[in-house]
Amino acid sequence: MARHLITTTINGDEVEFACQPGQTLLEVLRTELGMNGTKNGCGSGDCGSCTVIVNDRPINACLVLGVELEGAQVETIEGMADGTELHPLQQKFLDHAALQCGICTPGILNMAKAFLAKNPDPTESEVRFGLAGNLCRCTGYDKIVRAVLDAAQEMRAPK
Amino acid sequence: MSNDNAKTNFQWVGKRTRRPDGVDKVTGRARYGDDMSMPGMLHCKVLRSPHAHAKILSIDTSKAAAIKGVKAVLTSAEIPDHPLSKPPYAPIINDMHDISRNVMARDKVFYDGHAVAAVAATSERIAKAALKLIEVKYEVLPHVLDPIEAVQPDAPILHEDQFTFLGDKTSEIPSNLFRSSVGERGDLDQGFGEADLILERDFSSEPVHQGYIEPLACVASTSEDGCVELWTTTQGHFVIRALCSSLLNIELAKIRVTASEIGGGFGGKNTVYGEPVAIRLSQITGRPVRMVMSRKEVFRSSGPTVGSRTHIKMGVKNDGTITAAEVETWYQAGAFKGAPTGRAVETYFSSYTIPNLKATVHDVCVNRPKVAAYRAPGAPMAAFAAEGIINELANRIGMDPIDIRLKNAVTEGDQSLGGSVYGSIGLIEVLNQTKNHPHYLAPLGPNQGRGLALGYWMHGGGLSSVSVHLLDDGSVTVATGNPDIGGSRSSMRVMAAEELGIDIELIKPIVADTGSMGYSHLTAGSRTTFATGWAVINSVREIIEKLCILAAKKWEIDVNDVSWEAGHAVSTKSGDSIKPLSLKELAAMATKMGGAIAGHSEINAGGTGAAFCLQLVDVEVDPETGHVTPLRHTVIQDVGRAISPDYVEGQMQGGAVQGIGWALNEEYVYDDQARLQNTGFLDYRMPVASDVPMIDTVIVEVPNPNHPYGVRGVGEPTLVSAPAAVANAVENAIGKPMSSLPLSPPKVLKAIEQIQVAAE
Ligand code: FES
Ligand code: FES
Numbered sequence: 051m052a053r054h055l056i057t058t059t060i061n062g063d064e065v066e067f068a069c070q071p072g073q074t075l076l077e078v079l080r081t082e083l084g085m086n087g088t089k090n091g092c093g094s095g096d097c098g099s100c101t102v103i104v105n106d107r108p109i110n111a112c113l114v115l116g117v118e119l120e121g122a123q124v125e126t127i128e129g130m131a132d133g134t135e136l137h138p139l140q141q142k143f144l145d146h147a148a149l150q151c152g153i154c155t156p157g158i159l160n161m162a163k164a165f166l167a168k169n170p171d172p173t174e175s176e177v178r179f180g181l182a183g184n185l186c187r188c189t190g191y192d193k194i195v196r197a198v199l200d201a202a203q204e205m206r207a208p209k
Numbered sequence: 210m211s212n213d214n215a216k217t218n219f220q221w222v223g224k225r226t227r228r229p230d231g232v233d234k235v236t237g238r239a240r241y242g243d244d245m246s247m248p249g250m251l252h253c254k255v256l257r258s259p260h261a262h263a264k265i266l267s268i269d270t271s272k273a274a275a276i277k278g279v280k281a282v283l284t285s286a287e288i289p290d291h292p293l294s295k296p297p298y299a300p301i302i303n304d305m306h307d308i309s310r311n312v313m314a315r316d317k318v319f320y321d322g323h324a325v326a327a328v329a330a331t332s333e334r335i336a337k338a339a340l341k342l343i344e345v346k347y348e349v350l351p352h353v354l355d356p357i358e359a360v361q362p363d364a365p366i367l368h369e370d371q372f373t374f375l376g377d378k379t380s381e382i383p384s385n386l387f388r389s390s391v392g393e394r395g396d397l398d399q400g401f402g403e404a405d406l407i408l409e410r411d412f413s414s415e416p417v418h419q420g421y422i423e424p425l426a427c428v429a430s431t432s433e434d435g436c437v438e439l440w441t442t443t444q445g446h447f448v449i450r451a452l453c454s455s456l457l458n459i460e461l462a463k464i465r466v467t468a469s470e471i472g473g474g475f476g477g478k479n480t481v482y483g484e485p486v487a488i489r490l491s492q493i494t495g496r497p498v499r500m501v502m503s504r505k506e507v508f509r510s511s512g513p514t515v516g517s518r519t520h521i522k523m524g525v526k527n528d529g530t531i532t533a534a535e536v537e538t539w540y541q542a543g544a545f546k547g548a549p550t551g552r553a554v555e556t557y558f559s560s561y562t563i564p565n566l567k568a569t570v571h572d573v574c575v576n577r578p579k580v581a582a583y584r585a586p587g588a589p590m591a592a593f594a595a596e597g598i599i600n601e602l603a604n605r606i607g608m609d610p611i612d613i614r615l616k617n618a619v620t621e622g623d624q625s626l627g628g629s630v631y632g633s634i635g636l637i638e639v640l641n642q643t644k645n646h647p648h649y650l651a652p653l654g655p656n657q658g659r660g661l662a663l664g665y666w667m668h669g670g671g672l673s674s675v676s677v678h679l680l681d682d683g684s685v686t687v688a689t690g691n692p693d694i695g696g697s698r699s700s701m702r703v704m705a706a707e708e709l710g711i712d713i714e715l716i717k718p719i720v721a722d723t724g725s726m727g728y729s730h731l732t733a734g735s736r737t738t739f740a741t742g743w744a745v746i747n748s749v750r751e752i753i754e755k756l757c758i759l760a761a762k763k764w765e766i767d768v769n770d771v772s773w774e775a776g777h778a779v780s781t782k783s784g785d786s787i788k789p790l791s792l793k794e795l796a797a798m799a800t801k802m803g804g805a806i807a808g809h810s811e812i813n814a815g816g817t818g819a820a821f822c823l824q825l826v827d828v829e830v831d832p833e834t835g836h837v838t839p840l841r842h843t844v845i846q847d848v849g850r851a852i853s854p855d856y857v858e859g860q861m862q863g864g865a866v867q868g869i870g871w872a873l874n875e876e877y878v879y880d881d882q883a884r885l886q887n888t889g890f891l892d893y894r895m896p897v898a899s900d901v902p903m904i905d906t907v908i909v910e911v912p913n914p915n916h917p918y919g920v921r922g923v924g925e926p927t928l929v930s931a932p933a934a935v936a937n938a939v940e941n942a943i944g945k946p947m948s949s950l951p952l953s954p955p956k957v958l959k960a961i962e963q964i965q966v967a968a969e
Contacts, residue, residue, distance in 0.1 A: 086244040087237020089472070091422040092504040096890035099422055127237035140235040144227045147855035150695035150863060152234030153241060153423040153472025174903070182899040185890060187420045187473050188695060189859055190866030191898040 058119045060085075061129025069116035076100045076111035078119075079126065087127040087156050091185065098184030101157035102126045108164035110183075127156035130163070139163055139201045146197035150188035158184045162198045170206055174199065216918055221706045221713055225855050228699040229718055230470075239470045242426030242442030247497040250428065251280055251329040253483070253490055254336035255500075256343050257510060258318035258325050261354075261576040261883030262365060263347040265316055268326055272342040278335035280494040282343065283327045285313040287489050289458055296374060298388070300551040303480075305455050307545035311579050312456075312485050318347070319367055319544035320578050321884045322509025329490040329498050352883045356539035356573040357518050359385040367544065367574045385574045387546035392554040392626040393567040400533025400565025404524025408602055411520050412594040414932070414950040415876035416513040416541065419583050420867075420895050423472020424507050429487035430497035437464040437488055444474045445731030447690055450723045452481045453488060467722040468692040471732075475867070476582030479731050482511055505888040512581025513877065515540040515548045517590040525602045529616040533565035534558055536594065540572060540587065543579040548572040549587030555627030556588040556929070558595055559665040560636060560821060561617040566626055576883050582733060584864065585666050585925035589871065589932050593950060596662035596933035601946055610661055610937075611644050629667060629819065635847030635911030636663075636821045642907055643823050648843045657829045657840065658942025664822045664929025668922020669734025670814035674727030675744035677705060679752055679806040683793030685709065687748075688721040690729025691741045695863075695924070696856035700738045701745050703852050704918065708749040710776035711792055727811040735922025738852055739913075740814035746917050751808030756795045759802060763790070816915025822846040822926035824865060824934035830942045835958030837873055837939055843905040849913040849921030860924045862904040868931020870896045872939075876951050 053068040060083075069078050076093070079085045079102075091099035093112045100111040103125035130137045139159050142148070149155045158181060165180040166172070172180065177198050178191070186194060216222075233239040270282040291305035309315070314323045326343050330336035351365040358364055366383050373380035374388040401407055427441035437459060443449050446466040454461045471478060483500035491498040502510070521536040536557055540548035550570040557568040570587075603613040618636050625631070643649055643661065653659055676688045687705050691697060698718040706713040729741065753773045760778035761768040770782045777789035790798075799806045827841040844861040851857040874894045878886040887893045912919025932950060940947045945960045 080243075081246075085237075086240065089241070089423070090243060091424070091472075092890050094504065094889055094891070096504075097422055127235075131236055136232070136235065143235050144231045147225075147228070147696070147859055149231070149234055150856070150859050151421075151423070151471060151473045152230075152239055153421075155234055156237045159235065175899075178898040182897045185420075185422055185895060185897060187422055187475070187867070187895065188863045190862035190864075190904050191896075191901060192862045192904045193855075193859060195898065195903070 054117050056116060056120050058122050058124055060124045061126060067116070071117055073116045074112050075114040075116055075119060078116040079111060085126055085128055089153055089156055091153065098161060099154050099157040101160045101184060103160055103164050106167065108161050125160070127159060130159060138204050139198070142197040142201040146193045146200065148189065148193040148197035154184060154186040158186065158194060166202050166205060170202060172202060219707060220710065221703045222850065222852050222918060223854060226699065226703065226713055228696050229702055230693060230698050241423050241472050242469045243501050245428045245440045245469065246499065247428060247430055250497040250499050251331060251490070251494060252333040252336050253327055253329045253487055253498050253500040254333065254340055255324045255506070256326040256340045257506065258314065258321060258323040259884065260318055260347055260349050261321050261352040262350040262367070263318050264350065265314060265318060265325065266346040266348055269344040270326060273328060273339040276335060276339050276342065278331040279328055279339045280331070280496065281329045281490050283486065283490055283493070285315045287493065288313050288485065289456065293370060298374065302547050303452065308452065308481065309456055311545060312481060320576050322506065322578060323544070324510065327486050327490065329494055352576040354575050354577060354879060354883055356541045356571070356575055359573050359575045367576065371546065371574065387542065387572045387574065389569055389571045390550035390554045391569045394626065395565030397533050397535055397565050397567055401524045403526065403532040405527045406602065406605055407522065407524040408598055409522040410598050410946065410948055412597060412948045413519070414517045414590040414593060416516040416577065417583065417871050417875045418508060418513045418893065419475040419477030421473030421475060421477055424502045424504060425478070425482050425511060426501040427484050427487050428497055428499045429484065429491045431488060431491040435459065435463055439464065439466045439484060439488065440469055441466065441484055442469045442471045442478060444471065444478045444692055444694060444733050446692065446723050447728050448479065448731055449481055449484055453485055456485050457488060465722055465724040468720055471692045471694050474694055475584045476586060476733055477511060479582050479733055504890065508888040508893060509885050510578055512543065512579050514583035515542065515580050515587065515590065519594040521594045521598050523598045523602060525606060527606055529606065529608045529613045531561060531563045531617050534563050535567045538570045538591065540570060541575045541577060541580065542572050543577045544574065545579045546572055546574060548580055553587035553591045555625060555667065556591045556665060557626055559625040560619060560663045562619050562623055563617065568626060584867065584928045588664065588666060588929045589868065592662060592664050592929045593933045593936060596930065597936060597948065600660065600937040600940060611640055614663055615640050631819055633911060633914050634819050634821065635909050638909050638911055639821050639823050639845050639847050642909060643825060643845050646825065646843060646845070646907065648825050648841060648905065653827065656832060656942060657827060658938045658940070659825070659827050660934050660937025660941050661823060661825045662930040662933035662937055664926050665819060666735065666922060666926040666929055667819050668739060668817050668925065669736035670740050670817045671730040671736060672728050672813050673741040673744040674729050674811045675741060675748045675809065676726060677745065677748040677752055677808045679796050679799065681796055681800060683715060683796040685716045687716060687718040687745060688726060689718070689741050689745070690721060690726040691732045691737045692720055694732050695860060696853060697732065697737045699856060700742055700852040704742050704745050705749050708746055708753065709792060710774070735924040739817065739916060739920045739922055740812070742852065742920060743814050743917060744810040744812050747810035747812065748808035751810070752806055755806050759795055759799060760790050762802065763798065818849060818913030818915055818921045820847055820849070820921040820926045822930050824930045826934045826938040828935065828938040828942055830939060830957060832961055835954035835961060837952060837957060839869055839901055839935065842902055843907065844927055845907040845909060846926055847909040847911050847921065848923045849916065850910055850919035851908050852918065852920065854908060857908060857923050858906045861906045861927045864924065864927025865904045865931050866896050866901050868928050869901055869935055872932040872935035872950060872952055874951050874953065
């Protein structure tokens with residue numbers, strides 16, 4: 051099958067990949083580019099574990115085709131830390147024990163990052179609705195919500 | 210293993226520390242089941258039955274095999290057959306006859322989604338295309354989904370070779386009823402005779418999937434010398450090795466299983482599904498084979514928990530004393546025998562001293578996927594019935610729900626129906642702490658109800674192996690054979706640091722593969738921190754002994770004059786001024802003075818201790834729609850000793866929210882052909898963040914006297930009481946008994962309408 055050559059930016063680096071018309075961004079990341087940090091929990095847009103940020107919007111990578119990404123800015127979990135410095139959300143997830151098995155974590159971190167960019171000072175309920183597209187079967191969400199609220203506070207504080 | 214000296218002064222235990230595998234998991238580095246690939250790897254896809262019950266007349270794989278890129282097509286002919294196991298049966302049966310048929314159907318399919326054939330091809334797309342060309346001829350048979358219908362005389366029989374096991378004999382004719390577990394004590398007639406009020410009620414619950422977010426995934430690679438490397442997401446790679454070895458007739462030592470990071474399991478990853486198929490396909494093709502289930506396959510083909518039908522009768526005196534209880538429960542085992550009936554008998558009424566009791570639980574085959582373990586297997590549905598009827602009894606005699614439980618609560622020396630005699634237990638503490646909790650005293654608004662329920666669970670012990678190595682620079686590796694499903698590396702590290710008296714950052718815990726360790730049973734049954742943690746403590750104590758010998762040698766004194774204090778070997782000889790040697794100094798000396806230092810422990814841990822968990826739940830019911838909103842939720846649990854409180858709370862909160870899902874939403878929906886209709890997360894609706902409130906936790910610590918640190922199992926007890934507590938809250942909100950899970954809006958609305966009709 052003919053493959054399309056796509057040029058895009060992933061985590062700040064220009065990346066070229068060839069993909070088939072039917073391949074999703076999730077497949078491209080995981081199988082073509084070997085970036086396994088983005089997880090596949092359902093492949094149908096229902097669990098949020100494949101959440102990445104494309105042009106500043108959180109999306110389910112399993113619902114977007116690779117060919118749609120020409121010229122796009124893609125952010126994945128692999129690029130969340132600043133070099134060796136963890137992002138405040140990553141720090142707070144560790145401090146609050148906001149993960150158990152961790153399979154939902156990359157998607158939830160990306161969703162929280164995109165959410166806080168829009169709403170830097172959310173209420174508990176806003177965080178819950180902001181994360182409602184991301185399933186976590188382990189934690190019961192309590193510590194995740196606390197970690198996001200705490201990270202928001204830290205990110206708001208003047209440096 | 211003497212443990213009468215449960216430790217009480219701790220440096221690390223009970224502290225909130227960052228987990229050792231945390232950074233990998235927040236940066237996407239951690240490698241899960243589907244994150245492995247190997248050069249030349251083939252992709253396996255499985256053809257699944259569209260029928261709930263059918264004879265397989267023929268399978269023609271020739272067209273599929275002819276496609277370019279298809280390297281092998283497999284049917285059950287490639288999987289060795291095994292005879293049915295014979296009595297006496299273990300409480301948990303691993304029958305190779307059944308497992309081989311579950312991983313690949315032989316002459317019959319028993320459920321929608323049952324594996325029938327598999328293809329290995331150079332890409333997943335080619336494998337999927339090839340599945341469409343496999344021609345299977347079926348003779349469709351009548352099906353049965355309900356366990357009570359399945360034991361009627363005219364029910365379709367799943368297994369012509371299954372007869373009901375009746376202790377000393379079997380039934381004359383084949384039956385879907387495999388066996389019944391019974392527990393009894395006292396005299397029921399006398400007990401019910403003493404009661405002032407007797408209630409009888411029917412309860413039901415539906416199968417619920419474990420709902421782990423990471424689908425089942427593995428990669429198998431075999432070589433010409435007969436060796437097998439297997440990478441898989443599992444709760445117990447030693448169990449996977451044992452099952453693959455028995456199933457495929459390969460020596461244990463030739464199979465090396467590495468457990469990937471595991472993206473949730475809750476009991477659902479305790480057994481094999483794709484692994485034996487991937488191994489066989491790799492043997493046939495000589496290439497590594499990857500097999501990953503889609504979400505739809507996970508729902509259709511991997512085991513949920515049992516669904517249940519229960520009839521229960523209970524008698525109570527006006528002062529709240531429960532005089533007698535009798536219960537009969539039918540569990541759906543799914544396609545093959547093995548519902549957790551024994552655990553249900555053990556669990557029924559285990560929080561209470563009821564003198565006259567009988568519990569009968571039936572293990573019934575129906576045309577659904579074979580059930581798997583799910584977090585306290587068999588217990589939440591038993592607690593739903595028992596705690597539901599107690600709630601109604603308390604309401605009827607006008608007694609406070611905590612007081613009725615206090616009145617009948619078991620204490621040290623009492624016995625469960627399963628025969629366990631309780632040691633020191635924390636049930637009374639749990640009840641008293643609930644009574645004084647602000648949540649219990651808070652007022653309720655209109656359309657709101659408060660419910661509570663009690664759960665009991667006796668966690669597992671069993672086989673665990675650990676190796677601890679002290680390295681030259683004083684750092685330490687702790688290798689266990691238990692996959693870390695929710696932070697167990699953290700507790701292992703804490704316990705090792707506690708014993709050694711050194712900083713936790715010097716300790717690196719790892720999960721070792723089956724080639725590197727002695728047998729370690731599953732990360733399941735709330736056993737890991739208890740049993741594997743115990744083996745860690747033993748291993749470290751062995752190291753400390755060796756270090757004391759080393760110090761004695763260096764100091765040329767008797768080893769009895771050396772003790773281990775705060776990370777140092779110290780001379781205890783009176784008047785001696787020898788400077789203590791630190792762990793680091795001793796580690797540097799070790800290789801020069803005899804060899805590297807390691808401690809090992811291979812144990813079969815006994816001494817489990819009962820755990821009790823109470824949940825307090827407020828809900829609001831929308832009278833227009835029947836929708837239930839959980840408003841406030843508190844979990845009060847005796848954990849023995851919280852080694853890592855963050856992860857103890859995490860277990861309590863996660864179990865509570867799973868229970869909310871069980872209680873309000875989750876169920877399997879079948880069409881009239883018994884084909885599963887809700888095979889994705891959109892229709893199989895698990896709780897999302899906006900469905901639930903914060904989950905408050907109260908950690909009660911009544912140390913388990915049988916464990917060096919006092920640990921009890923934590924992961925499972927929370928789920929036991931959660932569905933019952935939510936159901937009782939709904940019942941108290943609307944004023945009508947609610948006996949059928951899930952309490953979805955249509956059911957609740959119907960109940961509200963019935964009340965309104967009755968009032969008019
Ligand atoms: S994998 Fe994309 S939403 Fe589940
Ligand atoms: S931590 Fe396991 S699914 Fe969220």
